[in-house]
Amino acid sequence: MDFKLTEDRQMLSDTLRRYLADQYDFETRNGLIETAPYHSPAKWAELSELGLIGAFVPEDQGGFGGAGFDITTVFEELGRGLCPEPILATLMSVRAAADCGAEELVEDMIAGAKRLTFAVFEPDADSLALIRTSADKSGDGWVLNGRKSVVYGLPGADGALVAARTEAGVGLFLVDSPETIDYAMIDGGGAGELILDSAAATCISEDAGDIIEAALDAGRLALCAEAVGVMEVLVDMTVDYLKQRKQFGRPIASFQALQHRAVDMAIEIEQCRAITILAASKLGTDEAGKFVAMAKNLIGRTGLLISEESIQLHGGIGMTWEYPGSHYAKRLSMIDHQLGDRYAQLHRVMAA
Template identity: 55%
Template structure:
């Protein structure tokens, strides 16, 4: 496997890192991510101006990439900076619009913010449990149901909604103005929404949408794995620096061999997570995409939780305070495991795949 990053992706990563360091420093993020709209419109426009959203679109469609490694490049920097910008729903919406052969110009320019409404209170991750119904009267579609934890839905211009018809799952375009959108902030920062649909007018985008929805979900899961890698790298660096500088009994606590062993174990786990994420990124256009993504999400979720817990333990009580960045990174790392399927869910996916 080739672990080398292309020059274009390296340039994108460097540019994005510099931009986020200025647009989302820790002290600003601690306020910005927890107050409506839970992100910065100016930073969002800046990301679009850098071409970040174009990295999710193939060159043939006017974008700059569209491959798994392009997703990984962007989201590692998102995780390193702990940016609350709704880039994840934009990625998933891009995959769905491409499948629908829809217009992606507004998405790439950042002028149109989209959110993807798939999960429900009784169907957070599994498509087979979706209960939202679509009904057709003459040439008009309406949707009835409830979508839960719609990331970016609190500030979206359009909603892409998965609903069940008599033929299976389909994808619809819904205006937030026609739906009941209840926005709120997440415990780890960023915004989401509950979406209430009651005979809500909708436009059909994809009639048989299960494959497209699975593709969008798997790209979102890869993005979360990459985001976790960026966050874990930063937390590891913060923890190592703390062990080198924190003095106890006249010497750095990093001289303690037990803490050295724990840091080496963390570094090993993070590198394992990196390897499985790279493998998944390399297989996004192949037939075993779903298995590779499930493997990555399962392992990364477990490692991310371990890194969060160990960083807090080795920092001591200070890492639990609002003012310390580790507390915010730890919350995000733990919550990444619960987005788009936790470790148990993806372990079940792997077991089912092996049985098949």
């Protein structure tokens, strides 16, 4: 099986890598993640112009990609660049909107004219079955009541696609001016609480349960690809440090025990890459949920291992704010907790 990127995907990967290296260096990132909206709207617009959002949507729905490998191509580079822009939320919202047939909304999002976030989970609801946010008809429109928790990319968003319970099931609604409580995430980027108190909403679909689950799986696949990119950079940093750090008059990279640990990390990355490729190949099929859950479970376990190993092999410097490796390790650890951690994914695999 040929795992090489197609010419178009390789071009997208190279373009994004160059952009992040030239325009979004480590110092730029750290200057953004501590103050609202915890990303750069100007950089967001530039990334939209590069065609990132269009890569998430199939051609027949207005984009130019939409396959699992288009998602992994983008997010692996975002992981390598440790980019805090709210692209994960955009991925899920634009795919859900496209699957619901909201053509005008998709067009605006691909063009970068509108940035939406994707609000599904609640303080006491980590699955669609437990959602308590309600949607009720009010005249010609709808009103929503409830609360959404840890909504990624919420600060500064133009609106939110909100999952809410209807008589038909779990529907999807557009809220243009939501009431929010914004905050920075510990590993970079912004999130927030979405307060829905008789909030006016536009119905996108009254029964969108399957569409929401598919969008969440696309987001989980994206996180797996991002983790692979983070792992590669972090292990490269660690190996480079081992070559420079000296003990007993020679580089510690010459110590066989440390060589073995570095090789073990490299092997783990290849396992994660392989299962992410498998999950990407299944996206859009009936088996997508199972294989994405398998990938995220392995990514979660491996991410913790590599973040801990890299810090131990670096010693004290691996914990400092000034050293990029500490931020990569933190992001790698936190990816596990987004959209369901490794234990939640294990339960999904068992159920499947």
